Amino acid sequence: MSLSDELSKLAELRASGTLTEQEFARAKERLLGAERAQDPDPLAVAVNSFRRSRNDRWIGGVCGGIARSTAVESWVWRLLFAVLFLCFGAGLLVYVLLWIFVPSD
Numbered sequence: 001m002s003l004s005d006e007l008s009k010l011a012e013l014r015a016s017g018t019l020t021e022q023e024f025a026r027a028k029e030r031l032l033g034a035e036r037a038q039d040p041d042p043l044a045v046a047v048n049s050f051r052r053s054r055n056d057r058w059i060g061g062v063c064g065g066i067a068r069s070t071a072v073e074s075w076v077w078r079l080l081f082a083v084l085f086l087c088f089g090a091g092l093l094v095y096v097l098l099w100i101f102v103p104s105d
Helices: 003-016 021-036 042-049 062-070 074-086 090-101
Strands: none
Touching (some): 003 021, 062 074, 062 090, 074 090
């Protein structure tokens, strides 16, 4: 049920006399407060907080930043990029793009 449907039901209950003005105001505030308090998408939070590492870096800090975001050791990410590099150079392309577009801490 959408927020507008919920609010219209509350207004109908108030108009019929089932809810007092104070009960209506509290219920409306609860509905509007719950809408504002929803947690953002965890994937969006992870993507927006992704930064290249300044401490755990060999070249650009991309693997160190990915390791911090995913809780996987940075050597695993370095190995993965090396394997992807051996597969038609895809690892180098992805690494360079991340190095360019991902900001540093």
